[in-house]
Amino acid sequence: DIVLTQSPGTLSLSPGEGATLSCRASQSVSSSYLAWYQQKPGQAPRLLISGASSRATGIPDRFSGSGSGTDFTLTISRLEPEDFAVYYCQQYGTSPRTFGQGTKVEIK
Amino acid sequence: QVQLQESGPGLVKPSETLSLACTVSGVSISDYHWTWIRQSPGKGLEWIGYISYSGSTNYNPSLKNRVAISVDTSKNQFSLKLRSVTAADTAVYYCARARGFFDNWGQGTLVTVSS
Numbered sequence: 001d002i003v004l005t006q007s008p009g010t011l012s013l014s015p016g017e018g019a020t021l022s023c024r025a026s027q028s029v030s031s032s033y034l035a036w037y038q039q040k041p042g043q044a045p046r047l048l049i050s051g052a053s054s055r056a057t058g059i060p061d062r063f064s065g066s067g068s069g070t071d072f073t074l075t076i077s078r079l080e081p082e083d084f085a086v087y088y089c090q091q092y093g094t095s096p097r098t099f100g101q102g103t104k105v106e107i108k
Numbered sequence: 109q110v111q112l113q114e115s116g117p118g119l120v121k122p123s124e125t126l127s128l129a130c131t132v133s134g135v136s137i138s139d140y141h142w143t144w145i146r147q148s149p150g151k152g153l154e155w156i157g158y159i160s161y162s163g164s165t166n167y168n169p170s171l172k173n174r175v176a177i178s179v180d181t182s183k184n185q186f187s188l189k190l191r192s193v194t195a196a197d198t199a200v201y202y203c204a205r206a207r208g209f210f211d212n213w214g215q216g217t218l219v220t221v222s223s
Contacts, residue, residue, distance in 0.1 A: 035209035044202055044213035045153070056211060088153060092208035096168040099153040 004100035023089035030093035112214035130203030143206035148199035
């Protein structure tokens with residue numbers, strides 16, 4: 001199985017600041033088949049990014065994804081109050097599909 | 109607009125079978141792949157398996173011997189059965205549309221395994 005390791009575990013930031021979240025894979029993710037999700041308490045995860053860098057429908061352009069191979073990044077350019085949540089990466093290049101353990105972005 | 113809704117018992121006894129259904133609206137279930145994912149505090153998000161529009165399945169090897177996913181096109185619904193459950197199977201279970209990534213999710217249903 002591909003293990004996805006997200007860092008940091010928690011980011012403490014203020015609204016308006018930028019956030020950089022990392023997702024590192026234990027082996028190369030084929031064809032950059034990597035997705036990012038946002039999850040708020042009591043809600044299901046919401047797809048933000050697929051294919052490492054393609055924003056899902058309706059996702060603001062302050063969210064961007066980059067990377068390939070084993071190193072991927074989710075960047076939030078300017079944090080809005082609604083962006084404080086937990087973020088997960090997921091690979092879908094290999095079965096079984098696997099998720100990272102999550103990065104919590106909290107208000108400082 | 110694609111919508112998914114899980115249904116089924118919220119409490120299952122150890123060693124019994126967990127059974128959930130997911131009703132899909134807004135699209136034909138025959139046009140996509142569909143998946144089950146669960147989330148527990150101890151293990152985070154775990155992919156359980158998926159069923160394709162043709163009915164073929166792919167399961168997580170960690171659960172393969174206990175899990176079955178099926179589809180009922182007449183009801184636009186797909187289902188999960190997980191046999192011989194233990195407390196470790198206590199989780200929020202989500203159904204979702206699978207396109208490799210998961211772009212539409214149900215709200216999730218908490219299933220507790222306890223006597």
